Amino acid sequence: xxxxxxxxxxxxxxxxxxxxxxxxxxxxxxxxxxxxxxxxxxxxxxxxxxxxxxxxxxxxxxxxxxxxxxxxxxxxxxxxxxxxxxxxxxxxxxxxxxxxxxxxxxxxxxxxxxxxxxxxxxxxxxxxxxxxxxxxxxxxxxxxxxxxxxxxxxxxxxxxxxxxxxxxxxxxxxxxxxxxxxxxxxxxxxxxxxxxxxxxxxxxxxxxxxxxxxxxxxxxxxxxxxxxxxxxxxxxxxxxxxxxxxxxxxxxxxxxxxxxxxxxxxxxxxxxxxxxxxxxxxxxxxxxxxxxxxxxxxxxxxxxxxxxxxxxxxxxxxxxxxxxxxxxxxxxxxxxxxxxxxxxxxxxxxxxxxxxxxxxxxxxxxxxxxxxxxxxxxxxxxxxxxxxxxxxxxxxxxxxxxxxxxxxx
Numbered sequence: 001x002x003x004x005x006x007x008x009x010x011x012x013x014x015x016x017x018x019x020x021x022x023x024x025x026x027x028x029x030x031x032x033x034x035x036x037x038x039x040x041x042x043x044x045x046x047x048x049x050x051x052x053x054x055x056x057x058x059x060x061x062x063x064x065x066x067x068x069x070x071x072x073x074x075x076x077x078x079x080x081x082x083x084x085x086x087x088x089x090x091x092x093x094x095x096x097x098x099x100x101x102x103x104x105x106x107x108x109x110x111x112x113x114x115x116x117x118x119x120x121x122x123x124x125x126x127x128x129x130x131x132x133x134x135x136x137x138x139x140x141x142x143x144x145x146x147x148x149x150x151x152x153x154x155x156x157x158x159x160x161x162x163x164x165x166x167x168x169x170x171x172x173x174x175x176x177x178x179x180x181x182x183x184x185x186x187x188x189x190x191x192x193x194x195x196x197x198x199x200x201x202x203x204x205x206x207x208x209x210x211x212x213x214x215x216x217x218x219x220x221x222x223x224x225x226x227x228x229x230x231x232x233x234x235x236x237x238x239x240x241x242x243x244x245x246x247x248x249x250x251x252x253x254x255x256x257x258x259x260x261x262x263x264x265x266x267x268x269x270x271x272x273x274x275x276x277x278x279x280x281x282x283x284x285x286x287x288x289x290x291x292x293x294x295x296x297x298x299x300x301x302x303x304x305x306x307x308x309x310x311x312x313x314x315x316x317x318x319x320x321x322x323x324x325x326x327x328x329x330x331x332x333x334x335x336x337x338x339x340x341x342x343x344x345x346x347x348x349x350x351x352x353x354x355x356x357x358x359x360x361x362x363x364x365x366x367x368x369x370x371x372x373x374x375x376x377x378x379x380x381x382x383x384x385x386x387x388x389x390x391x392x393x394x395x396x397x398x399x400x401x402x403x404x405x406x407x408x409x
Contacts, residue, residue: 003172005034006138006319007126012038015097019090020121022076022101024108026253026278027198028190029128030172031102035072039100044068048078061085070098077105078201087116105202106251127253128170128279130315132406139406142316142324142341145349145380148396151404156388159357162402163291163301166308169281180290187285191215194252203248210237214245218255218275219286223303225272225330226257246275253278258310261327261340263348266373268332280308302355305402306338309353309384312405313339329370337366337381348374350381357387359399367397 232242367381
């Protein structure tokens with residue numbers, strides 16, 4: 001089955017009015033496939049995973065950029081020197097849509113890159129498949145949440161369906177695997193390949209053997225406040241090394257640090273970011289979680305489900321236009337909101353995740369504090385849970401099934 005990427009129209013629009021368009025996201029998320037689909041016949045395709053092309057890009061970036069009028073360059077992070085040559089080219093010829101790039105590392109984290117293409121490049125994030133993409137039309141959960149409307153239109157899924165969707169994650173290759181053993185073997189091989197192939201493209205690492213251990217340790221801290229001291233102590237590395245290597249995984253789109261909310265109006269808030277992986281299937285594989293293990297013990301499902309919800313919200317935000325800021329909220333009394341989202345108009349939406357089939361008023365304690373602190377800026381708060389009904393819990397507060405994330409109405 002061919003799954004249509006919801007980001008297609010955004011990429012097409014960017015190519016119509018922007019000189020350089022970058023599709024950024026993790027390897028194997030579908031960037032190359034989408035770039036080939038959207039690039040017209042006049043665009044030459046070059047992959048820097050090809051050793052001969054990479055050698056040319058590193059030795060003569062200007063010559064490579066001048067080799068065609070319009071180019072698709074795949075995995076451009078492997079030769080960042082190309083970006084200065086691209087800048088010079090588009091300054092001389094500012095027609096839109098001349099370069100469509102893909103990158104599996106966050107180029108905007110490199111100051112020279114960000115400065116060289118400022119105002120010339122549109123960056124669109126393409127993560128692995130969303131649940132909405134696998135179901136069909138784009139979800140409208142986030143849009144309705146900012147409208148202050150109740151979540152509606154969701155087809156409830158069974159607990160088994162939700163576990164399967166969450167543990168599989170969104171990588172296209174995983175969807176074609178017929179068994180959990182083959183799915184998780186692919187995901188573990190994927191993580192190993194990223195470490196051995198891509199890390200050296202963005203950083204010099206002197207403790208390469210520690211990276212697989214660190215990645216697994218971070219997986220067991222996903223959904224928790226970042227604690228580099230605890231992780232480094234368990235692995236026998238320095239706090240500085242753990243922090244630096246975690247940053248490398250973040251640059252490679254394997255995980256993300258979710259900052260603490262600092263909107264004001266509340267005291268005694270934690271300022272520590274939260275750690276999340278960017279694919280729930282990869283997280284489950286690194287933690288060794290399978291449907292069989294969850295059937296015996298569901299305690300690990302909460303962290304994996306929270307990661308799934310977080311990434312689904314990120315994917316929806318990339319389609320809505322405008323800018324969304326993501327954070328989390330927690331105070332010293334342990335009241336929390338798993339995901340806080342603010343839009344360009346400074347509206348605030350809170351989302352709490354609960355891996356349970358029941359919801360009580362206590363589950364809204366953090367959302368009520370957030371609503372009181374933000375006042376008129378507060379649009380709505382939702383507890384997403386492993387149930388079937390959408391239920392009101394106060395003004396602009398609802399409990400809704402996780403499947404409300406890919407609602408279409």
